[in-house]
Amino acid sequence: MAFVKRAxxxxxxxxxxxxxxxxxxxxxxxxxxAEPQHDEPLPGSRPEVVAHAFGSVDFLAxxxxxxxxSFALGQLSLFVTSALNDRFSVLAELVVEASAGxxxxxxxxxxxxxxxxxxxxxxxSAGRYHTGIGYYNAAFHHxxxxxxxxxxxxxxxxxxxxxxLPDHEVGLSARGTVPKTGSMLRYVAEVGNGRRWVETNDGVxxxxxxxxxxxxxxxxRPDSWRGLEVGGSFYRDDIPTSPDHAIGxxxxxxxxxxxxxxxxxxxxxxxxxxxxxNGARYQSRGxxxxxxxxxxxxxxxxxxxxxxxxxxxxxxxxxxxxEFNIFGVRLDPADWVGLKTQYERRHENGGxxxxxxxxxxxxx
Amino acid sequence: xxxxxxxxxxxLLFAPMARSVLVRQQAPPPQAIxxxxxxxxxxxxxxxxxxxxxxxxxxxxxxxxxxxxxVLRDKGQPDRAEAxxxxxxxxxxxxxxxxxxxxxxxxxxxxPRAIQSAAGMLRFVYNAPGAIGHVHADEVDGSVKVLRIxxxxxxxxxxxxxxxxxxxxxxxx
Numbered sequence: 001m002a003f004v005k006r007a008x009x010x011x012x013x014x015x016x017x018x019x020x021x022x023x024x025x026x027x028x029x030x031x032x033x034a035e036p037q038h039d040e041p042l043p044g045s046r047p048e049v050v051a052h053a054f055g056s057v058d059f060l061a062x063x064x065x066x067x068x069x070s071f072a073l074g075q076l077s078l079f080v081t082s083a084l085n086d087r088f089s090v091l092a093e094l095v096v097e098a099s100a101g102x103x104x105x106x107x108x109x110x111x112x113x114x115x116x117x118x119x120x121x122x123x124x125s126a127g128r129y130h131t132g133i134g135y136y137n138a139a140f141h142h143x144x145x146x147x148x149x150x151x152x153x154x155x156x157x158x159x160x161x162x163x164x165l166p167d168h169e170v171g172l173s174a175r176g177t178v179p180k181t182g183s184m185l186r187y188v189a190e191v192g193n194g195r196r197w198v199e200t201n202d203g204v205x206x207x208x209x210x211x212x213x214x215x216x217x218x219x220x221r222p223d224s225w226r227g228l229e230v231g232g233s234f235y236r237d238d239i240p241t242s243p244d245h246a247i248g249x250x251x252x253x254x255x256x257x258x259x260x261x262x263x264x265x266x267x268x269x270x271x272x273x274x275x276x277x278n279g280a281r282y283q284s285r286g287x288x289x290x291x292x293x294x295x296x297x298x299x300x301x302x303x304x305x306x307x308x309x310x311x312x313x314x315x316x317x318x319x320x321x322x323e324f325n326i327f328g329v330r331l332d333p334a335d336w337v338g339l340k341t342q343y344e345r346r347h348e349n350g351g352x353x354x355x356x357x358x359x360x361x362x363x364x
Numbered sequence: 365x366x367x368x369x370x371x372x373x374x375x376l377l378f379a380p381m382a383r384s385v386l387v388r389q390q391a392p393p394p395q396a397i398x399x400x401x402x403x404x405x406x407x408x409x410x411x412x413x414x415x416x417x418x419x420x421x422x423x424x425x426x427x428x429x430x431x432x433x434x435v436l437r438d439k440g441q442p443d444r445a446e447a448x449x450x451x452x453x454x455x456x457x458x459x460x461x462x463x464x465x466x467x468x469x470x471x472x473x474x475x476p477r478a479i480q481s482a483a484g485m486l487r488f489v490y491n492a493p494g495a496i497g498h499v500h501a502d503e504v505d506g507s508v509k510v511l512r513i514x515x516x517x518x519x520x521x522x523x524x525x526x527x528x529x530x531x532x533x534x535x536x537x
Contacts, residue, residue: 050467050474083473086431091470113470119425125470139469146465183417223413226453261458335457363464 051080052363054143058150059358066353073098074359077110077142089115095142110142110168120183121176128170132188132217133235134253134268137167145361148264148292148299148330150340154307154322155270155286159195164272164284164309164316165251166195166237169213184222186231190215194237197315209246213237217253227260239315247314248275264301266290274314282313292330299330301342322348328357336363396501396518397447397525400486400508402493405430409512412524418496419451421463421472426494434476435488435497443482447498450525498525 056074076096083089093111098104113127132138136156140147157163171192178185194213219231235251255268269287285308292301305324311317328342337360344355399415401407406428410418417423424432437444439456448459463475477495479485482503489495490507497508501518504510516523 048474052464052468054468079468081467081470081473089473111470115470117424119429120423129470141468143468146468182413183423261454261461335460 047082047084049080049082051078052143053078054145054361054363056144056359056361058360060355062353062355064351064353074144074361075142079143087116087118089117091115093142113173119176121179123175125173125175126171128168129173129190129192131166131169131192131215131235132173132175132190133165133167133215133233133251134270135219135229135231135255135257135266136268137165138188143361143363144359145336145338145363148301148340149290149303149326149328150342150357150359153268153286153288153290153303154305154324155268155288162319164286164307164319165270166192166213166235169193169195171212178218182223184220186219186221188215188217188219188233194239197239209238209240211238211246227263228256228258230256241314245277247277249273250275262294264290264292272316276314282310282317284309284313284316297332299332301328301330302326320349322346324348338362395527396523397450397498397527398501398504398518399496399498399511399513399525400489400504401496401511402489403507403509404493405509407511408509409515412514415511415513415525416452419448419476421466421475424472430494433492433495435479435485435492435495436476437482437485437498438478438480443498443500444478446527450527451498 054075054077058072058074059070060072061069076098078094078096079092081089081091091111091113092109095108095110097106097108109128111128111130113125113129115123115125117123130138130141134156136153140152144150152158156165156167158167159165169190169192171190173188173190173192175188176186177183178187190213192213192215193207194211213235214237215233215235217231217233219229221229232252232254234253235249237249238246239249240246250273251270252273253268253270255266257267258265267287267289270285272284272286274282286306288303288305290301290303292299303324303326305326306322308321309316309319324347325345326342328340331339331341333339340357340359340361342357344353344357346353346355399410405426407426414423418432419434421434426432436447439460445456448454448456452459454462460475463472466472467475477488479488479497482499485497485499486503486505486507489497496511501510504518510517513523513525518525
């Protein structure tokens with residue numbers, strides 16, 4: 001059984017996209033400094049475009065040595081968004097990854113959404129999105145600038161990095177605040193194709209079965225305690241293993257997050273269940289606890305990260321369990337530049353590793 | 365006459381103190397920041413929490429459905445930093461980071477508009493039906509509507525959107 005691998009696209013396409021984004025960026029700079037006389041585009045006027053790029057450079061060394069210590073280019077996330085009018089907007093996030101050794105690049109359309117915002121209670125999006133499973137996946141995307149710690153929690157690792165979740169999906173999503181809750185209660189509801197676990201010869205854009213994945217979530221942000229958010233989500237899908245058979249997948253997530261500019265405490269716990277047609281059930285669990293506190297430009301942080309996967313679990317059994325303790329400090333020497341340095345004590349695949357990781361992150 | 369001299373001396377001695385007390389009593393209250401909207405906007409009153417949610421871009425539409433356009437003074441201007449500190453309790457840098465994060469998350473399409481001057485702010489709000497901005501209370505003219513915040517207008521001594529480091533402003537720090 002082969003797992004789906006990320007599809008790469010052509011270099012020419014990525015260059016064209018990069019040029020388009022740069023053009024968009026220049027128009028966005030003009031737009032932000034102008035003093036327009038209307039808050040909506042005039043008939044026939046071009047929609048404003050906001051574009052940003054998020055990049056990183058990494059250095060990684062481990063003991064015992066698994067691979068030689070190396071510098072590496074992180075993902076270059078090209079982000080562009082535009083309000084077509086008062087109701088419609090578009091968003092795209094393209095990630096370009098280059099190897100350190102040469103200039104080969106891989107390009108992926110990580111997000112592409114057309115959104116219709118009726119009001120604060122309902123925003124409907126169609127396209128490719130980050131699923132609203134738990135908190136982390138929809139709060140942090142491919143640009144690592146906003147993340148305090150280097151790397152996503154193991155449970156939220158992207159699919160092509162050995163992740164166990166359906167982080168990305170193509171489908172429809174609805175988000176908003178629940179009426180009569182003072183904007184404190186938020187919801188998300190999504191329906192999509194689900195993650196492809198089994199490689200087949202059909203088109204990669206198509207779902208492999210009639211069953212659609214669904215995800216619903218609720219989050220409470222009390223007004224009286226700014227920065228606090230607690231919530232949960234439930235995801236379900238039927239993953240086909242053959243034309244006539246499927247395995248039921250359920251993912252329950254709960255989180256509590258307190259984030260202000262100075263303090264950050266985050267905790268999430270997820271349970272992944274797989275049920276075979278014969279009734280056999282397999283459960284995996286994972287989560288993390290993370291805390292940091294800013295002292296001027298310095299922000300020390302800690303993360304405990306754990307993932308327990310029984311070896312006989314369908315699809316993800318071979319991914320292995322892990323337990324990480326991460327200590328680090330982030331320095332923000334200037335606007336839109338950050339330097340993270342961390343020590344990781346990893347326990348995975350039956351071995352223990354000490355890892356030093358440095359990451360320079362930036363936005364432009 | 366002999367008893368008058370000590371009284372005069374006492375008055376002279378305490379004159380500077382009395383003057384400072386008088387000056388303090390006459391000093392105007394800390395300058396209020398008026399929250400202004402288009403005159404056609406049916407909203408007259410916001411709670412401070414609602415105001416904060418609007419400037420944090422958590423609330424993006426008015427109750428009547430029109431999109432909200434938040435208007436701030438240009439980056440680097442003291443009035444902008446002051447308004448952000450009082451209304452959302454963030455520094456400019458923190459606020460810019462918040463706006464970029466919300467943009468990256470897909471929650472907003474672009475951040476607040478930036479305006480060079482108070483006159484420009486009034487002109488923008490006058491022209492934009494969904495706009496909400498801020499000017500010092502003494503800069504308001506009849507071209508815009510001033511919102512009540514927690515039921516109070518800027519001339520109310522308990523009006524919460526003020527320059528001073530007191531009350532709610534203090535709580536945000």
